Amino acid sequence: MPAYIDVGVVRIQEYITRTSGAAEGQLRKRRGASRMVANAAAASYLDLGLEPNPESYHVEGVAHLRSIGTLSGAEAADRAGAAIERMRAQLPYAYLRASWALADTYSTAFTLLDAARRGETAEGVSGVLDYLPPPRDTPFSKRCKSCGLGEVITGDTCGDCRRRDQAGKAQTTSDAPTPEERVLAEVNHRAHLSLTAVTDLTGLARLPVDPHAKRNHLATIYADGNGVGKLFESIGDRTAAQTTSKDLDSAIRGAGRDALVSLLPYCRDKSLPAVVTVLAADDALITVPAQLGWTFTETLLTGFAQQVSGYESLSLTAGIVFSHVKSPIEAAISAADEAMRDAKRARHGQAAIGWADLTHPGGEDAKICDLAWLRDRRQVLDLVSGLPASQRSGWERIIAEAAAAEVDAADLMVFFRREFNRLGSVLADLDLTLDEFQDMLDLARWWAPPRRRDQLAVDGDQ
Ligand SMILES: [Zn+2]
Incomplete structure (x- = not known):
């Protein structure tokens, strides 16, 4: 029987x-790593007797392969070993995995490969190889100055x-495009521009034209699909599964592109206002200027929902993390991943957002809101975020003190409603709970409705 082999990077x-x-x-090195991953997945494995599997779909950092001709189980395991060594030579410190299965058709192989990756292998029929990166320390070794x-x-x-x-320096014709290069080309095409990628995160943080925007903060967004596994389980037919995965891939890429295009009026028009690490299948990992984090995320989730409206119960859940440009970006990424998972747990199967603020004391714990709630409350959030910061922090202090004194939440809201009335604020007309009010105050810190280029005086765009 032919062998189907998937070899790729785990935890890209x-x-x-x-x-x-x-x-x-x-x-540049992170982008170089993106390119190395793209190249390793697109590399030729023909000399190992393995050709690209034409029936599979795009997964970032994974080569889907099929043997040329029939193999035994032992031979298939050998080829998988050779393929993973080939990938190791290109990605010295990546966590790699190869799974293989003997099957007459890819749809049978698909099920076997999926089971193998979960550790359910069948002797002589399917298997999995994990290839961990070398351990961190060997005695007397000198640590790398760049990655430590x-x-x-x-x-x-x-x-x-x-x-x-090397890989981060420039794209050559033999290079496979990275997720960022793909979306950059699509944004330029859509907007009739010739934007380039930012050279560093500091430059990214400074892209908003709004003179009131904070210029040294970033929002990192991690989004992942809901209902995808269930959907694929329900599809028996291989052709339908391929169509669906192509639909999903173009949905996330289209939604990502449109969400980035929606940021352009708020930015200097020379650079793509994002660093894109992953944007494929049902996954996105993107960093944008902090002030544009909510706009981007809301547009991404809404756009994805529209693009997959033909499928029942598919949606995206996102984590957003706000961080200072000088703080380690990998901490923001893992916090965004965590916030996304918290949101998935709290709002199972729904389009929801978890957000955390690493710049604010106590902001590390993710808060959760639904996409629908965010849309409903948009105008109120505009209003709250437009209040003087001293007003908002004064209220936050009152809430903290009341909590310390164990004041009843309902009593506290009676006090606040009186406050809102005194200020003549429309907040008085809303039936806010204390939790909701607190969420709004937290959210308002980075909500600030950004001002567009065309709303600013010409000399404002400097
Ligand atoms: Zn290094």
């Missing part, structure tokens, strides 16, 4: 963010970082 974002930091050289993790071979960086630096 962890691998890519080994070279952390906001500096130009470190971002790898072992220095020559100079002051490890082999992985040296490759990243």
